Amino acid sequence: MFTGLSAFPFTPVTGDGVDEAAYERLVARIAAAGADSIGALGSTGGYAYLSRAERARAAELAVRAAGSVPVIVGVGALRTRDVLGHVEDAQRAGAAAVLLAPMTYQPLTDDEVFGLYADVTANLSVPLVVYDNPGTTHVTFTDELHGRIARLPGVASVKIPPVDADPGRIARLRSLLPPAVTIGVSGDAAAAKGLLAGADAWYSVLGGVLPEACLEITRAATAGDTARAGQLSDRLAPLWTLFARYGSYRVVSAIAVRLGLIGEPGLPAPVRPLDEDGRRAVDAALAVIGASTAV
């Protein structure tokens, strides 16, 4: 479950809650494509913006729509008490694992981050993926902190930020983590590089809307086909450019609209949909990569 492609579906929100039919379609489509796991309610799934009830419901829907594909459910919150509530809901919904980022308001010390994982793993009956995402949490995980946390009971994998500037990090981390703990990369633009540098998994934003394209890259890279993995990733360069410019969260929402998977952008205010220029750029990028007829 913690190797290969883990695809993260976008969660389309409405004024009232989650667009349940659209969300189930997105999840089912990823499962049908053959992803190795589904990461529900990750950053791409907008977990940080949803109420406890909305998150519990989305977890249920994801598990149902995923069929036999294991679902990893995001349980992060600013307060440990709330994280434990989300863990309870995720487990009740049938999550195969949980994903935990140390959200912050007050900056946290390393000991506080470790304490969060210690408190949560002490109350867990499924495996946990450590979610290292400094762009949203503003927590910088040192390799040493990863090593401490990964030795807690139940930790199965770590999801690390892009390693394009330092692919050697994977080998360094490997030496600090228990052998059974897998390393997964995020940052789609550098995912092929990360997999080729030895990562076990790709925790993927784009995989939520273009699972086949991401599976192709994953299969080539894990087979060690450097040339083909690089080629397939480079083909998606117009999307990586848009991710960097507008943020992948807004862009995948626009892609999902363009592909007819959701009706409205479905982003929670204050996050706003792409403007007209942005939407045109998404259309152009999809046309270049030949994905506009992918549905």
Add this chain to the structure above:
Amino acid sequence: MFTGLSAFPFTPVTGDGVDEAAYERLVARIAAAGADSIGALGSTGGYAYLSRAERARAAELAVRAAGSVPVIVGVGALRTRDVLGHVEDAQRAGAAAVLLAPMTYQPLTDDEVFGLYADVTANLSVPLVVYDNPGTTHVTFTDELHGRIARLPGVASVKIPPVDADPGRIARLRSLLPPAVTIGVSGDAAAAKGLLAGADAWYSVLGGVLPEACLEITRAATAGDTARAGQLSDRLAPLWTLFARYGSYRVVSAIAVRLGLIGEPGLPAPVRPLDEDGRRAVDAALAVIGASTAV
């Protein structure tokens, strides 16, 4: 209300909710000291960690305990929908104004930050204080963005980060804000400098536990007594050092314990109380400034 000393009480939390008796004592003590306003549920008030019900209840308690001193209530949340809920609760509780920081998970564009304030001010019947706190929100307000937001209806004041490195910012901002909008500084260590550079208000963390000491600084600075304001602020240097080292949120919690105002540190996990060394350093600092018998 948006000038002078606005003191921000710490909100002591327990496993079950807010320690209501201790919170009322903290607020009443600030009011008795003669603060110009009380900033309930600011960062120091831990708003980001509390549930909607806990926040609504704390707002009620603060208004009641503050008597005739106006209470500004923090209404920030990651999602606009939730901010509007907190606004409703704050207004119902009798808040004289609301304080809004643009909390973030996904980084927000300037237009998204502006849109948040536009949506909230369109639904407001009390004045609003713009809360610019990059250390917790990771939003950088340009002077231009402050100018745009301050022209929205109902904006009464802006709370800006420390200006010690650039006291000229106050004059620059002044030229961009409507004349009725006041400028308040935060960052206690540089507050005297900010007030002397022309700020109208000090939105103060330390004022929540040592209101008299902060009022003395405020009165000296607003009277233009540069020497005395500087002297009074320098006297508190041991505390400014601890704020920088441990974060003011943890330190004021420890001060409140040491002064017998609260029984337990009352911090929401994953934030942890100061360790033994930190508590000893707080004791030593309070002894140096002669505040250990201040109650």
